[in-house]
Amino acid sequence: MIEHARFAAESLALTIAASRPVSRPNRPMKVALRAVDGLVRAASRQSIPPTSLLYEGPPFAAHYLFNGWEYEKYLKRFGMKPDSAVLDVGCGVGRKAWAIIRSLSRDGSYHGFDIVPEAVDWCKSQWRESGDRISFKHLDVHNQHYHTKGARTAEQIRFPYNDSSFDLVLSSSVYTHMLPSAVTTYLRESRRVARDGAHLVTSFFVLDETSSSNISRGRSVYTFAHEHGGCRVEHPDCPEHVVAYDREQLEKLLAEEGLSIVTHLPGRWSGRRDGYAYQDLYVLTPTAGAGRRP
Numbered sequence: 046m047i048e049h050a051r052f053a054a055e056s057l058a059l060t061i062a063a064s065r066p067v068s069r070p071n072r073p074m075k076v077a078l079r080a081v082d083g084l085v086r087a088a089s090r091q092s093i094p095p096t097s098l099l100y101e102g103p104p105f106a107a108h109y110l111f112n113g114w115e116y117e118k119y120l121k122r123f124g125m126k127p128d129s130a131v132l133d134v135g136c137g138v139g140r141k142a143w144a145i146i147r148s149l150s151r152d153g154s155y156h157g158f159d160i161v162p163e164a165v166d167w168c169k170s171q172w173r174e175s176g177d178r179i180s181f182k183h184l185d186v187h188n189q190h191y192h193t194k195g196a197r198t199a200e201q202i203r204f205p206y207n208d209s210s211f212d213l214v215l216s217s218s219v220y221t222h223m224l225p226s227a228v229t230t231y232l233r234e235s236r237r238v239a240r241d242g243a244h245l246v247t248s249f250f251v252l253d254e255t256s257s258s259n260i261s262r263g264r265s266v267y268t269f270a271h272e273h274g275g276c277r278v279e280h281p282d283c284p285e286h287v288v289a290y291d292r293e294q295l296e297k298l299l300a301e302e303g304l305s306i307v308t309h310l311p312g313r314w315s316g317r318r319d320g321y322a323y324q325d326l327y328v329l330t331p332t333a334g335a336g337r338r339p
């Protein structure tokens with residue numbers, strides 16, 4: 046029942062978001078959406094960022110909550126325990142942070158970083174940071190879609206954490222906005238800060254036989270019609286807006302970076318009804334015996 050409600054709400058939100066460039070919601074629709082949003086905010090015990098900060102997906106309070114609940118369930122399935130040390134790469138405005146933090150005990154820890162200063166500031170305003178248990182950091186990194194003023198490139202980044210610090214490294218909807226050399230750097234850094242036996246929960250848009258066939262049949266939200274230096278993009282004028290990877294090339298890269306695939310769960314974005322999450326999920330673990338790269 047809850048699964049059906051979630052699927053219906055997500056489909057509606059995505060349909061509205063995807064149709065925005067074509068037909069903006071008319072006035073009565075806007076009023077109705079605002080009223081529902083107000084009700085959700087009033088009923089929620091969880092504080093939700095203002096609509097102007099909900100830049101990460103459909104800009105609705107309900108989506109912020111559904112998305113956190115959904116990932117809490119996934120992360121528990123993929124090994125998150127109350128005492129886990131969790132890193133949230135590209136944490137945004139905390140869509141996952143609130144659900145992760147509430148499921149950790151005092152022995153667990155949550156650390157998140159992002160490149161959008163306003164998002165990190167909002168998170169800092171919501172959760173009291175305590176050095177080794179909860180922190181949010183801003184990294185001044187350039188991204189053509191999210192932070193055009195960033196001073197450094199993603200390839201220049203070393204995550205600001207020690208080697209082998211985390212049991213779980215989450216990168217949700219981050220590699221879907223990064224080009225190949227940046228993804229390589231972030232996977233390497235994720236492996237460096239992950240403990241032996243840790244899980245890396247990552248999401249991608251993956252092009253394989255099924256998703257490509259769905260795209261050609263017009264079932265997919267995206268078409269990824271443009272080749273762009275080792276990946277495919279939706280908007281050639283802003284490649285980092287949405288990025289997809291060929292499955293074979295991606296899995297080769299994962300192996301080269303010393304990461305083994307624990308499970309690969311295709312997502313619903315391309316119109317797959319049996320998809321697990323919206324994006325494709327790869328759960329990874331450092332390959333035993335493969336050297337940690339500097």
Ligand SMILES: C[S@@+](CC[C@H](N)C(=O)[O-])C[C@H]1O[C@@H](n2cnc3c(N)ncnc32)[C@H](O)[C@@H]1O
Pocket residue numbers: 101102134135136137138139140141158159160161164186188191199216217218219222223
């Ligand atoms: C679609 S949002 C997802 C946010 C969050 N992970 C979630 O699932 O709600 C993509 C996020 O990735 C962040 N991002 C993009 N490039 C990044 C980079 N090089 N390092 C860290 N974060 C990055 C963006 O600023 C943005 O907050």
